Amino acid sequence: VLQSGLVKLPSCLPCLVNLQVIDVTDNKLVEIPQSIAELTNLQKLIVMYNCLKEIPTAILYLPLLEQVEVLGNTKLVWPPIEICLLGIAEIKSFMHESLDRQMCRQNELKGAKPYGSSLFGSSKREIPTLREIITSYIIEHEMEFARDPFVPPLMRKQLTVVHELSQFHTPISKCSMCGMYFSSEPMFKLHVC
Secondary structure, three states: OOOOOOOOOOOOHHHOOOOOEEEOOOOOOOOOOHHHHHOOOOOEEEOOOOOOOEOOHHHHHOOOOOEEEOOOOOOOOEOOHHHHOOOHHHHHHHHHHHHHHHHHOOEOOOOOOOOOHHHHOOOOOOOOOHHHHHHHHHHHOOOOOOOOOOOOHHHHHHHHHHHHHHHOOOOOEEEOOOOOEEOOHHHHHHOOO
16 A cells, blocks of 8 residues: 555454555554554565654564564654664564563652652751651651641641642652653653663
8 A cells, every 4th residue: 555645554454364564655654553463474564654653562473574664754763763774683672672671660759758858947957857757757657637736836837738738749750761750650651761
């Protein structure tokens, strides 16, 4: 299907289980669906001169795939065009390594608290004051402090402020591999280093 203005591959494509070659050169494809993995007899995937940004990891499940041609996809970022030009073995190797790295990465900010000693007026001290320790303990253990007669008024006020700030806290994630920050855990899990 050459030069036909095709924007996406047909949804019935997975039904063509005996298909051996896909040549959609010079179209306007923006993605190759993951369902391509169902084409287990596919040997050649020619998607030159389209608008692809990435090649799906689904090609890892195509045992007979010998050739992937992506030349002319100027928006292609994953795998990098330099890798794609080296052939299918290099593309698959790159994908496996990338997926392995994604499995190893961690959120460096997981469990971080939305409050810190700066809220309590400490400057560059390394050792927290007793008030800071008690305040952190009360917040971390979600202890009832608002009506407790033994909590001094100033500490009660600080605890209220910290408690209110923690209610509106947006969790932030930071990747241990690439150092990027994310405003949600799902976005962190989906990103590619």
